[in-house]
Amino acid sequence: MKLLVALEAHFYRTPDGRVWNDSVSDASFWQRYLNVFEEVLVVARVKQVETNDPKWKLSSGDNVEFWCLPDYQGPWQYLKQRRALQDEVKKAVKTCDAIMLRVPGAIGTLVWNVVKKTNKPYACEVVGDPWDSLAPGTVKSIARPLARVMTTWNLKRQCEQADGVSYVTEKTLQRRYPNRAAFYTHYSSIELHDIAYADSPRTEAPQGEVRIFNAGSMATLYKAQDVQIQALHKLRELGVNAKLVLAGDGVCRAQFEEVAASLEVSDNVEFLGLLPGAEAVRQELDRSDLFILPSRTEGLPRAVIEAMARGLPCVGTNVGGIPELLESDDLVPVEDAAALAERIAVMLQDAKLYTERSEQNWQKAKDYHANLLSERRTTFYTRLRRLAEQRTR
Structure with missing residues (x-):
């Protein structure tokens, strides 16, 4: 057949x-x-x-x-x-x-x-x-x-x-x-598969410069990298020492780079381009402290599930299947950079919340x-x- x-x-x-x-x-x-x-x-x-x-x-x-x-x-x-x-x-x-x-x-x-x-x-x-x-x-x-x-x-x-x-x-x-x-x-x-999962969730909140990670196509505005950069700017205004790392590429990348330049945060945004494979993605996730996906639209995002499997706390928008993955408190409105920055700050500054979300996400990812x-x-x-x-x- x-x-x-x-x-x-x-x-x-x-x-x-x-x-x-x-x-x-x-x-x-x-x-x-x-x-x-x-x-x-x-x-x-x-x-x-x-x-x-x-x-x-x-x-x-x-x-x-x-x-x-x-x-x-x-x-x-x-x-x-x-x-x-x-x-x-x-x-x-x-x-x-x-x-x-x-x-x-x-x-x-x-x-x-x-x-x-x-x-x-x-x-x-x-x-x-x-x-x-x-x-x-x-x-x-x-x-x-x-x-x-x-x-x-x-x-x-x-x-x-x-x-x-x-x-x-x-x-x-x-x-x-x-x-x-x-x-x-x-x-x-x-x-x-088994290799996608961290051995255990995270037991400590991050110290020093915080690495916020996102992996997503830049072929369209769907993944809202512009909103992520705006949120980074607001985080730094709040005194949070954070760096945004963006994996992915596409025709909208130049637009996102312009947003970073206009907000004077280019030195705090790293564009990685396309990563060569799953192992490279896992390495970036393990180096990061938080995963964000404030998408304008979604199905059930693979990137979030992969981040959860590495024990990363995550913040996303209340669209598509994201609410089926994350706690309601970790969801923010679409296009709302201020709300995204606020939730990131809370997650990073509350050690108990941070480790609880790491455990919850790690366990939830096993469903996939x-x-x-x-x-x-x-x-x-x-x-x-x-x-x-x-x-x-």
Whole structure:
């Protein structure tokens, strides 16, 4: 049985036929599907390049094939290439027995529009919320308001009509995007193995200069690095000796650097760029005293769970699945740098609170161990396979 997986990530293909990416996991990511299906066909945008960047991860592997769609950027390029995209998607769907849509996204919607006219079963893995991710202030585009309405409407329909639905949150996304599916569940895309966990939580509050860490894409304003820098400025005004360390890269990085310069905190903000792998991320987490994620929108953030597994206290915003991870006192309003700075200061200055949150987060992260989530995912994929087998008889 062959499973088609449609997703929004951009990939890169070198002349030797290998496919790379700078966002999703490496080739091992597809193993979750290959545990149930013999073959996986990835339908995504793929750019042809001469050489791979050393920081990219190899995405292609055994029994994994890529159906390369044009690598368009943004809504206007999408509209120009929509007919070509539709033609390619139709061809891809014909070759597969079952379909998995990692939604929201334009690629998932293209595939959905084809699949719903066939008898082939499809399931959704809902990994985000377009109503929040396209809210005012998140994307600078005149097409944003329309895209927000249309993408939200599409996701609701996709979930309503799907044979199976899985959500990355336990409750949050389910409320906005209910399903009528024959089978549904929830699990995170994250896979934490034993190596991801610190041996024990932290037993002492930090002393001296405090290292505040964030890891997140700078391709958009979603992760609110600008708000983090503003909060750092306010912390230093409060007399907190803090340094903000930002991992990640993207087109918005220059904008964030300008914010730091305008607030005269450039010397206290370190831009690390893209980190080369999971071990490098763990090393940065272990060097840090606090993790923050004041996102404007979220699904269930992998970065927070990884930080919790290292025993780091965390502060985030009350959006998406973050409230399912953190205590309510550790949540602040979106866009509120003053509230973020205040909560950080409280966390750092209260040694008892600091160690309590370290223990709570470390324990909570164990709910996301690979062994626990793998069983749930495999059951979900198996239901989809059985349905495909029934319909092909």
